[in-house]
Amino acid sequence: MASERPHVDAKTHVATTGHEWDGIEELNTPLPRWWLWLFYATIVWSVGYWIVYPTWPMISSYTAGLFGWSSRAAVNEQLERLVAQRAPMMNKLAQASVAEIAADPQLADFARALSKPAFAENCAPCHGAGGGGAKGYPNLNDDDWLWGGKLDDIALTIRHGIRAADDKTRQGSMPAFGRDGILKPQEISAAADYVRSLSKLPTPGSADLALGKKVFADNCAVCHGEAGKGNRELGAPDLTDAIWLYSPDKAVIAEGIANGRGGLMPAWASRLDDTTIKALAVYVHSFGGGEKDTGK
Amino acid sequence: MPACCNIATDLHDMMEGRMTLPELVTEASNIVPSGGGPVDDEPPLYAPRRNIYPQAVQGTFRRIKWIVLVVTLGIYYLLPFVRWDRGPDGPSQAVLVDMANERFYFFFIEIWPQEVYYITGLLVLAAMTLFLMNAVAGRVWCGYLCPQTVWTDLFYAIERRIEGDRREHMQRDAAPWTADKVARKALKHVLWLMVAWWTGGAWVLYFADAPTLVKDLATFQAPPIAYAFIGILTVTTYAFAGHMREQVCLYMCPWPRIQAALTDEYAFNVTYRLDRGEPRGSVKKNEALRKQGLPAGDCIDCLQCVHVCPTGVDIRQGASLGCIQCGLCIDACDTVMEKVGRPTRLIAYDTDDNVRRRKVGQPPVARILRARTLMYAAIIALVGGFMLYTLATRETLGVSIIHDRNPIFVRLADGDIRNGYTVRLLNKERVTRYLTFAVEGLPGATIDLPGVPLPPDGDRAIEVGPDQTRELRLLITDHGQRIGATTDIAIVVTDRASGHTARASDHFRGP
Numbered sequence: 073m074a075s076e077r078p079h080v081d082a083k084t085h086v087a088t089t090g091h092e093w094d095g096i097e098e099l100n101t102p103l104p105r106w107w108l109w110l111f112y113a114t115i116v117w118s119v120g121y122w123i124v125y126p127t128w129p130m131i132s133s134y135t136a137g138l139f140g141w142s143s144r145a146a147v148n149e150q151l152e153r154l155v156a157q158r159a160p161m162m163n164k165l166a167q168a169s170v171a172e173i174a175a176d177p178q179l180a181d182f183a184r185a186l187s188k189p190a191f192a193e194n195c196a197p198c199h200g201a202g203g204g205g206a207k208g209y210p211n212l213n214d215d216d217w218l219w220g221g222k223l224d225d226i227a228l229t230i231r232h233g234i235r236a237a238d239d240k241t242r243q244g245s246m247p248a249f250g251r252d253g254i255l256k257p258q259e260i261s262a263a264a265d266y267v268r269s270l271s272k273l274p275t276p277g278s279a280d281l282a283l284g285k286k287v288f289a290d291n292c293a294v295c296h297g298e299a300g301k302g303n304r305e306l307g308a309p310d311l312t313d314a315i316w317l318y319s320p321d322k323a324v325i326a327e328g329i330a331n332g333r334g335g336l337m338p339a340w341a342s343r344l345d346d347t348t349i350k351a352l353a354v355y356v357h358s359f360g361g362g363e364k365d366t367g368k
Numbered sequence: 369m370p371a372c373c374n375i376a377t378d379l380h381d382m383m384e385g386r387m388t389l390p391e392l393v394t395e396a397s398n399i400v401p402s403g404g405g406p407v408d409d410e411p412p413l414y415a416p417r418r419n420i421y422p423q424a425v426q427g428t429f430r431r432i433k434w435i436v437l438v439v440t441l442g443i444y445y446l447l448p449f450v451r452w453d454r455g456p457d458g459p460s461q462a463v464l465v466d467m468a469n470e471r472f473y474f475f476f477i478e479i480w481p482q483e484v485y486y487i488t489g490l491l492v493l494a495a496m497t498l499f500l501m502n503a504v505a506g507r508v509w510c511g512y513l514c515p516q517t518v519w520t521d522l523f524y525a526i527e528r529r530i531e532g533d534r535r536e537h538m539q540r541d542a543a544p545w546t547a548d549k550v551a552r553k554a555l556k557h558v559l560w561l562m563v564a565w566w567t568g569g570a571w572v573l574y575f576a577d578a579p580t581l582v583k584d585l586a587t588f589q590a591p592p593i594a595y596a597f598i599g600i601l602t603v604t605t606y607a608f609a610g611h612m613r614e615q616v617c618l619y620m621c622p623w624p625r626i627q628a629a630l631t632d633e634y635a636f637n638v639t640y641r642l643d644r645g646e647p648r649g650s651v652k653k654n655e656a657l658r659k660q661g662l663p664a665g666d667c668i669d670c671l672q673c674v675h676v677c678p679t680g681v682d683i684r685q686g687a688s689l690g691c692i693q694c695g696l697c698i699d700a701c702d703t704v705m706e707k708v709g710r711p712t713r714l715i716a717y718d719t720d721d722n723v724r725r726r727k728v729g730q731p732p733v734a735r736i737l738r739a740r741t742l743m744y745a746a747i748i749a750l751v752g753g754f755m756l757y758t759l760a761t762r763e764t765l766g767v768s769i770i771h772d773r774n775p776i777f778v779r780l781a782d783g784d785i786r787n788g789y790t791v792r793l794l795n796k797e798r799v800t801r802y803l804t805f806a807v808e809g810l811p812g813a814t815i816d817l818p819g820v821p822l823p824p825d826g827d828r829a830i831e832v833g834p835d836q837t838r839e840l841r842l843l844i845t846d847h848g849q850r851i852g853a854t855t856d857i858a859i860v861v862t863d864r865a866s867g868h869t870a871r872a873s874d875h876f877r878g879p
Contacts, residue, residue, distance in 0.1 A: 104417060104615060104619055105417050106417070106611070106612060106615060107619075177820075200774055200775065201773070201774045202772055202773065202774030202775050202788075203775070204774050204775025204776075204778070205775075211775065211778065211779075213775055213778040213786075213788070214778050214779060214780055214781065214786075215780050215781050216780075216781040310781070313781035313782065313783075314779055314780070314781060314782060314783035315779060315780075315781055358818045358841065359788075359818075360778065360786065360788060360816065360818055360841075360843045361778075361780075362818070
């Protein structure tokens with residue numbers, strides 16, 4: 073149907089494409105010229121892109137472009153800028169002691185900000201995102217500390233760990249009184265009842281507290297103290313307070329007495345730099361349970 | 369159009385053996401119009417750009433447009449230099465968008481980022497005002513106020529000064545290139561670019577202290593982003609006002625499309641009163657017809673209305689997407705009507721309804737107050753009133769609080785329960801304030817602020833600097849008073865000096 077001469081629509085005076093369906097023709101409407109020029113300009117612009125930026129994939133590499141730009145280099149540049157921007161505060165942090173950091177509000181804020189991602193990456197898997205702890209993993213928010221809650225104590229624990237593969241790590245473990253045949257089952261049961269009574273938890277009427285007290289004095293008091301107040305030198309928990317690392321359930325206490333306990337805190341000195349460890353100590357201390365350095 | 373039916377009939381004929389295939393093809397190709405047919409007076413729907421050479425015009429609406437142009441551009445170019453005293457710490461610029469410090473200043477108003485809903489309110493007001501203007505008097509925005517119209521008008525004024533009015537300009541454009549033509553064109557573009565550059569320059573002055581920035585720009589000390597924005601706006605102003613002009617209205621702007629759906633028969637639009645104008649004809653012919661008592665219109669078909677139109681439409685064909693209703697055709701037609709001794713306002717602000725009424729011999733009416741306009745006005749009054757009220761009564765002291773997500777609560781060694789919160793204090797005044805905390809809903813509870821060194825005298829007031837916020841960690845410990853797993857509490861902060869308070873509600877949780 074298309075003839076050599078383009079048909080012109082009578083109504084609009086616009087040439088048609090020659091296509092026609094049931095009397096309906098397709099107009100060959102010209103684009104606004106500015107639109108067309110913009111379109112051409114974008115094509116020219118894209119050619120510029122091919123030349124100056126990485127564009128075409130080759131067999132084993134790609135065309136690098138005249139600007140030599142790469143997204144990796146751009147990230148590195150931004151990281152370098154960030155490091156440079158932080159350098160003054162980082163240097164100050166590196167030279168200050170933990171106590172000095174905590175005493176300087178600006179430095180402490182910086183340390184806390186720096187610690188947030190470090191804590192989330194290294195500590196949160198066991199202690200929880202907010203340091204809330206879990207069964208067997210101490211809550212870092214409360215005011216009960218197994219190994220001490222002052223700034224230096226916390227820094228020491230982070231640096232060398234507890235029962236970790238580190239020369240300066242602190243040891244001390246709960247023996248397995250049942251498994252090793254030191255105590256009989258009824259003695260363990262009585263001791264568990266007695267321990268619950270220390271923190272004023274209810275005990276059944278059938279409990280033999282007298283036997284429990286004797287067993288405690290003979291076996292437990294060495295580490296936990298006569299009154300069950302615990303001993304931070306050995307990481308022996310205070311059994312008289314409201315905080316239980318595992319559970320206040322009698323069965324769980326008895327299980328601990330029978331099989332022993334000994335959770336492990338890794339030594340972070342080998343993985344984190346000293347500045348980060350100091351910052352983390354300040355961060356954890358500020359959760360709310362940190363103990364003051366004065367009035368020891 | 370019976371073409372389709374013809375083909376169907378022909379096809380039927382062919383099947384019946386009354387027509388051969390070649391015959392059918394010939395028949396079908398004949399029904400395609402081959403151009404040169406009867407020319408309808410409807411314009412092409414689409415066309416390549418036709419250069420528009422609007423003729424200069426004098427009259428009421430031209431004068432209004434000049435006044436609007438001077439006032440709006442004057443405000444735009446000079447407002448950044450208006451000063452406003454905000455004390456020694458505050459910026460002294462009356463209108464300032466301070467990106468770095470996240471503040472917007474407008475004379476006595478200061479907006480913080482969290483109050484950005486005022487912008488939403490302004491947008492609602494702007495939309496409703498646009499609708500109201502449209503319901504009352506059509507495209508007032510397009511014709512007088514739109515930046516595209518105002519700057520294009522300015523660029524046309526420059527163009528006429530350099531290249532002459534319509535006739536001279538058209539003749540020169542058609543003539544071969546001469547030194548004079550090149551010089552005029554070059555001068556025009558230089559002047560356009562200067563206006564465009566000044567436009568971009570004025571824009572960036574709203575984002576920094578204007579006198580300082582002008583000095584920095586002149587000495588090449590200004591931030592690169594300032595030069596970049598001046599460059600971008602120079603290019604867009606030059607392109608939009610100098611080159612694209614009515615194309616922006618025809619192809620790019622959504623408002624003409626929306627406007628067509630919002631207008632009604634009672635809106636005053638720039639209207640050709642066809643009841644008066646038709647049948648159009650030459651002065652002499654219509655004069656003769658009038659003498660014989662035969663129908664004769666006032667329109668003398670002089671095309672002045674078309675020649676002055678900045679978008680090149682013929683108003684006599686009625687309202688259209690291209691007509692920005694600037695009223696210049698009214699001025700042009702009035703001039704002609706005065707010359708030929710006929711009444712003015714053959715083209716005028718009028719309603720479709722009035723055109724119809726005059727045709728049937730009824731007097732014209734002006735129905736400004738109708739459901740549509742009253743509702744727009746009511747929404748404007750409501751939103752505007754609400755915004756003014758909130759602006760006038762807003763607090764200069766604020767506190768917001770977030771409960772710790774992990775842990776939800778902490779049991780302390782003595783069995784007490786402690787909750788942790790992050791608190792942000794807002795001081796929107798230009799003086800340092802000292803704020804004290806209290807907790808409501810939890811009798812006997814104690815408050816701790818770890819990591820905040822407090823004065824040794826036991827005064828637990830927290831310092832918040834002028835026009836600043838401060839974030840704190842707040843610990844609330846309950847000493848056995850708590851009832852249930854969740855207790856509603858409120859944190860109340862009090863300005864020690866003025867006694868002003870702000871409060872934030874949250875919960876205290878336990879096992």
